[in-house]
Amino acid sequence: MYFSSSEILSVGTELLLGDIVNTDAAYLARALAVLGIPCYHQSVVGDNPARLRAVLSDALARSELVILTGGLGPTCDDLTKETAAALMGKTLTLHAPSYDRIRTLLEKRGLPETENQKKQAMLPEDAVVFENDWGTAPGFAMTADTEFGQRTVILLPGPPRELEPMFDVRVRPYLASGSEETIWSMNIGLWGIGEAAVEQVLRRYMTESANPTAAPYCGEGDVRLRLTARGRSEEECRAMCRSLAEELCAVSCEPYKPGILSDYVFGIDCTSLSEALVGMLREKHLTVSAAESCTGGYIAKRITDTPGASEVLSGSFVTYSEQAKQALVGVRAETLAEYSVYSEQVAAEMARGCREAVGADIGIGVTGVAGAEDAVVLRAGEAHTVSAGTVFVACAVGNDVRVERIVLAPGRRAGTEAREYVRARASQQALFMALCAARAL
C-alpha cells in the first residue's frame, strides 16, 4: 500500500462540545509520521450525517487515505460507519466472525446481549477487518474508486484503549507494506531556557537545515526541540538526528543565556523529565524519596509512571498538614513556628527527613501555595502574605540541601487550573533538581 497523502477525521459531538480532548488524533498523527505517510489535515465533526458527509467528501478530494475515528459504538447516535460506507458506495452486511466475537466477549464478561450490539458487526462486504481484542466494535478498511481517484477509508473505534492497540497490532502492518520513506522525529528536552532564546541561538540551523530539520516548541513548562529526519529507515533517520543533536548541544547560548545548550538539556530522545530522572538513577544505582505538601503525590506519581521505578523508589510521603510533616518526616515544630510552613527551612527539613526515613540517596521536599489565592502565615508570631504560586523546592543529598524558591504566576486561572499549573511546574522543578543531584553523584 502506498499513500501520498492522508488525513484524520474524528467524529463525536463530545469532541465538538469540548467534553473530551482528542488524544486519538495525536496518536494517529504520530503513527502516520513514523510510517512516512504525509498527513496535512485533521478535522472534527459531530454525530451528524449531513456534516460528516460534507467533511468526509472534502477529505477524500484532498487525501488518498482518510482515517475516521469514533461513532462505531452500539448506540443509535453512532452513525459514522453507515455514512462513510454510503459515500464510498458500499453495502453493509453482517460480518459473522465479528458478531460471534462480540457475543463471546459479552458472555465472558457476564453481560447480556443487547440488540444494538449486532449493529457493530455490520461491515462492508469487501472490507479488510481489524478484529477488536480490546472492546466490541471491529475496525476496518474499505477501498473504492471515487470521483477523485482510488481512495481508502479506515474506520476505528473512538476509545483510546481500543484504538491505540488496534492501530499498533492490526492497522500498522496493513499500512506499512508500501511505504518507502520514513519520517522520524526526536525531541531534546530543555529546562530553564525559553522558546524565543532557543530560536535565536539556533536560528541558523532552523532556517538552513533541510534534513534533518530543527524546530523548538513549548511543552508544559519546558521547551522541546524537535529534530525531524527523512530517510529510508528509522535507523538512518535516528543516526542523522543524533548527529545534529550533538552539534546543537555544543552551540553557545550567549548573549541570551550563559553556557552552551547542553547545560539546559534534561534529556535527549526521552519523553519526560521523570523518565530522564529514573534512567539516571537506575544507571547510577541511586534511590530517591519525596515529602510532598502542595504537590500532594504528583512527584511520586510521575516517578512511578516509568517502568523500573521500583529500583529507584522504595517509599515516599504526602505530608499535607503540619502534623504530618512533623510525624512522618520529622519537621521540627520550632521551624514551623519560626519560618512558617511556606519556607526554605521547612522544605529543607522535609527533604532531609524523607531521605532519612527510607534511607534514600536523594530526598525531595516541596511546600508552597498551589491555589489561585495568596496565603497568610505566621512567622515568629508575625503575619506574612505568601503569594499564590510561591513554592519552595528542596533537594537533599547526604547533609547537603539545596533549596530553590520558585514563583509561578497562575494568572487568572480558575481554582483547579491554577492548582494544576503550579503543581505540575513545581513537580518538574523537583525532578530537575533531583536529576542534577544524581548527575553530580
Added chain:
Amino acid sequence: MYFSSSEILSVGTELLLGDIVNTDAAYLARALAVLGIPCYHQSVVGDNPARLRAVLSDALARSELVILTGGLGPTCDDLTKETAAALMGKTLTLHAPSYDRIRTLLEKRGLPETENQKKQAMLPEDAVVFENDWGTAPGFAMTADTEFGQRTVILLPGPPRELEPMFDVRVRPYLASGSEETIWSMNIGLWGIGEAAVEQVLRRYMTESANPTAAPYCGEGDVRLRLTARGRSEEECRAMCRSLAEELCAVSCEPYKPGILSDYVFGIDCTSLSEALVGMLREKHLTVSAAESCTGGYIAKRITDTPGASEVLSGSFVTYSEQAKQALVGVRAETLAEYSVYSEQVAAEMARGCREAVGADIGIGVTGVAGAEDAVVLRAGEAHTVSAGTVFVACAVGNDVRVERIVLAPGRRAGTEAREYVRARASQQALFMALCAARAL
C-alpha cells in the same frame, strides 16, 4: 455580537505530527457551547501558508466566526497572523501598546529583547486587541466583509497557559454581548455499568427527548451521561437538566444490571470521582489516607487535585517496596511471606496501617501488578503467577476492611501505556470505594 456558526482552526506542525494533544480545541469548544455559539467543525493544519489559506477559506465559507489558535509566536515558522490577515484584506502595522508591553515583560524577566519579538506586536489596524497578561503575543479579533458575507476571525496564542486565561478574561466578554441562547451541559458520572447497558436502559429518553437531550459516552474507565439543555440562561438550563437527572436516576437497570441507575452514580454535575470524594468527605468532616504501591501516589495526587483537599487529607504514603510497606504502614513480614505482596491480606494491612498512622477515618491500600507483564511471587514458599493488571484495592473504616480484587486487561499496550491504564483504573476504584465508605458513615 451575534454568531450563528463558528469553528475552531488550530495551526501547528507539532499537532499534525502528534507531538502535542489539542487541548486548546477542547477548551474553546466548551467555552463556545456555554456562550451558545454553535460550533460544528474543528480543524488542524500545519505551519504552511498555502494549506492554512485553503482551510481558513473553507471555514469562512461555512462559519461566521473562526477562532484560530497557534502560530503567533516569535519564531520564523509562525505564520498564522500574516496568512489570516492577508485573506481578510488587512494590513499589519506595529501596535505600540503591545510592543511596549512585550518590552516591559522581557525586562521584568531579565530577558534580552530579540528582533523577532517585534513581529508579535504587528497587528491589523482596526483589530480588537486582547492584551496578553500571561505571555508575549497579543490576541485579536478582526472583522471584514468577505465574499461569504461579514466574517470575524479571532487569533489566539497556542500555549494553553496563555490561551485559557486570555479567553476567559478578554475574549469571552467580547463574544458574550450578543448571544441570546445558552447551551448548557451537565454530566452524570457512572461507575460499574457499561455504555451499551446505559443506552438500553435510557433508550426512550435518548430518542424522545429533544430538550434537554441525554447521551452516554465513555470516560477513562467510567461512563458519563451528558444532559444538554438549551434555554435563555444558564440557570434555566441547569434547572431543566437537574429535573431530567432526577427522573433518570430512578430508572430501573433491569435486566441489564440490578437496581436503579442512581446505584451507579458517583456524582452529578461534578467533574471527577476525586471531586465527588473530596466533596463528600468535607460535607461529613471525614479524613482519608492511602498506602499506595502500584498506584505510586496517583490516588493522593487525584485527591489533592481538588481545592479544599487539605481538610480531608493530612498525610499519605507511597509504599512501593516491601520494606516501605513494613516500615511506614506496619504490614507484617509474616503476611508478606504467607500471602505475597500481591494479596488481599497485604492490601488490607496497608489500608488499616495508613489509617492508623495518621489517624484518618478512612484508609486505602492498593497493591498489584501495574505493568504489561505477569509477576511471579512466592506464597508460603510456593511460586504463583499473578497476571498483569491484577490489583487488590482495600478500604478500611474502623476495624472493618473491604477488599476488592480487580483484574484489568492492559491488552497489548506498550509498557508505559499499560501502566497508566492499570494505575488510572485502580486509582478510580479506590476513590469509588472510599466514596461508598464515606456515604455509609
